[in-house]
Amino acid sequence: xxxxxxxxxxxxxxxxxxxxxxxxxxxxxxxxxxxxxxxxxxxxxxxxxxxxxxxxxxxxxxxxxxxxxxxxxxxxxxxxxxxxxxxxxxxxxxxxxxxxxxxxxxxxxxxxxxxxxxxxxxxxxxxxxxxxxxxxxxxxxxxxxxxxxxxxxxxxxxxxxxxxxxxxxxxxxxxxxxxxxxxxxxxxxxxxxxxxxxxxxxxxxxxxxxxxxxxxxxxxxxxxxxxxxxxxxxxxxxxxxxxxxxxxxxxxxxxxxxxxxxxxxxxxxxxxxxxxxxxxxxxxxxxxxxxxxxxxxxxxxxxxxxxxxxxxxxxxxxxxxxxxxxxxxxxxxxxxxxxxxxxxxxxxxxxxxxxxxxxxxxxxxxxxxxxxxxxxxxxxxxxxxxxxxxxxxxxxxxxxxxxxxxxxxxxxxxxxxxxxxxxxxxxxxxxxxxxxxxxxxxxxxxxxxxxxxxxxxx
Numbered sequence: 001x002x003x004x005x006x007x008x009x010x011x012x013x014x015x016x017x018x019x020x021x022x023x024x025x026x027x028x029x030x031x032x033x034x035x036x037x038x039x040x041x042x043x044x045x046x047x048x049x050x051x052x053x054x055x056x057x058x059x060x061x062x063x064x065x066x067x068x069x070x071x072x073x074x075x076x077x078x079x080x081x082x083x084x085x086x087x088x089x090x091x092x093x094x095x096x097x098x099x100x101x102x103x104x105x106x107x108x109x110x111x112x113x114x115x116x117x118x119x120x121x122x123x124x125x126x127x128x129x130x131x132x133x134x135x136x137x138x139x140x141x142x143x144x145x146x147x148x149x150x151x152x153x154x155x156x157x158x159x160x161x162x163x164x165x166x167x168x169x170x171x172x173x174x175x176x177x178x179x180x181x182x183x184x185x186x187x188x189x190x191x192x193x194x195x196x197x198x199x200x201x202x203x204x205x206x207x208x209x210x211x212x213x214x215x216x217x218x219x220x221x222x223x224x225x226x227x228x229x230x231x232x233x234x235x236x237x238x239x240x241x242x243x244x245x246x247x248x249x250x251x252x253x254x255x256x257x258x259x260x261x262x263x264x265x266x267x268x269x270x271x272x273x274x275x276x277x278x279x280x281x282x283x284x285x286x287x288x289x290x291x292x293x294x295x296x297x298x299x300x301x302x303x304x305x306x307x308x309x310x311x312x313x314x315x316x317x318x319x320x321x322x323x324x325x326x327x328x329x330x331x332x333x334x335x336x337x338x339x340x341x342x343x344x345x346x347x348x349x350x351x352x353x354x355x356x357x358x359x360x361x362x363x364x365x366x367x368x369x370x371x372x373x374x375x376x377x378x379x380x381x382x383x384x385x386x387x388x389x390x391x392x393x394x395x396x397x398x399x400x401x402x403x404x405x406x407x408x409x410x411x412x413x414x415x416x417x418x419x420x421x422x423x424x425x426x427x428x429x430x431x432x433x434x435x436x437x438x439x440x441x442x443x444x445x446x447x448x449x450x451x452x453x454x455x456x457x458x
Contacts, residue, residue: 009040009041014034014043018030025331027332027333032044032325033242049218051209052218056208059206059239061235062208062310063305064234066312070289072178073163078261079174080111087268088110092106105120114159116287117159119159122147122148124160124452126401150446156276156286160231163231164227178229179229185260189260191243192243194236197235199222207235208327210222223308247261268288278448281431282451291304295345301318302316313337322344359432360418371437375455381398382394382454396409435447
């Protein structure tokens with residue numbers, strides 16, 4: 001899709017805005033990419049590594065985090081096109097050794113469940129399964145002891161583990177490690193010269209590192225374990241990410257004309273598979289890989305990513321032929337994203353970004369007894385209690401996540417937004433985040449927070 005540009009891309013202007021807003025929000029370094037109606041520009045500002053004083057440039061590699069999931073989904077859909085995988089056949093048909101939390105889940109989970117985050121596998125599971133080519137195989141074996149957080153297909157709960165399992169399923173049907181699959185099926189056909197999955201390859205380029213705190217301090221760990229590859233370990237540049245996006249804007253064809261994905265698979269990835277239980281900043285529904293929403297009446301697909309001190313944001317408005325990506329390595333990256341993307345969408349395409357979530361003016365009569373209690377899954381314990389005439393949510397990471405998080409425990413005061421739906425924000429400020437309470441047909445209760453469904457246990 002390429003239209004005659006109606007608004008020229010002013011590289012100097014957007015470079016200046018990136019620098020101004022990154023400084024305002026205490027972001028050490030950032031990279032920006034914009035595709036608009038046949039025009040493309042990239043910009044960079046600040047430091048890729050504040051400790052070593054390494055400047056961020058347009059060819060700096062950033063950790064794109066969970067934006068990786070869309071790349072993994074794209075490669076998986078390519079295998080569906082070829083007949084090596086099916087969306088709705090049980091995965092155990094192609095991976096007979098698969099063992100999950102229970103017999104029903106093992107025998108009935110499908111690729112569609114994994115791509116749309118509806119499998120129920122408790123997804124924040126990050127063991128170190130080693131650095132060898134067998135790391136995904138070893139990771140998949142560990143899933144036998146990972147509990148389910150909701151019944152298969154019952155709701156949406158963001159699932160990192162499910163995407164690592166997709167990577168293993170692709171290895172199983174091709175005999176090729178995930179890292180090599182991505183090179184062969186996406187990186188090379190798209191002509192990407194600054195995209196990699198392994199630290200050995202990233203080190204050939206200028207690479208960003210994450211930061212915590214103010215003043216920014218370089219994180220102690222650069223990246224997560226190799227077994228997290230399919231869920232979040234691609235490193236790339238704005239230009240290379242935009243080349244990947246154009247594959248989807250152009251119906252599955254690379255710039256060279258090589259077809260990597262069928263038009264049907266491109267459409268399927270952008271088709272809602274599950275509605276979220278409540279509002280969510282990235283989207284209101286999930287497709288096969290993409291988060292889906294509307295901006296000013298126009299379809300939007302995108303994804304966010306978060307690694308150890310790095311953040312990534314990708315939004316695509318196909319009807320406006322507009323794609324924006326932003327990578328940053330510390331500070332208030334959410335505020336930078338919101339302010340910058342709002343400006344870009346409005347000034348280039350005349351599209352208004354959705355209004356931020358806000359609490360309601362009225363209390364809406366929510367009975368505290370309906371929501372107070374303890375909600376828990378393997379990586380998180382959430383307590384909702386009454387305090388000072390209102391509701392307080394205590395969110396505590398457990399296990400491996402507790403060691404990786406800058407703040408393992410947070411307290412959030414809940415403010416009503418709609419029946420069963422609240423918003424909260426961190427004590428230091430920032431955007432309001434949704435917290436939705438809901439009940440499944442079987443009577444089990446959940447809280448949906450940070451995209452995850454956590455069951456009530458007491």
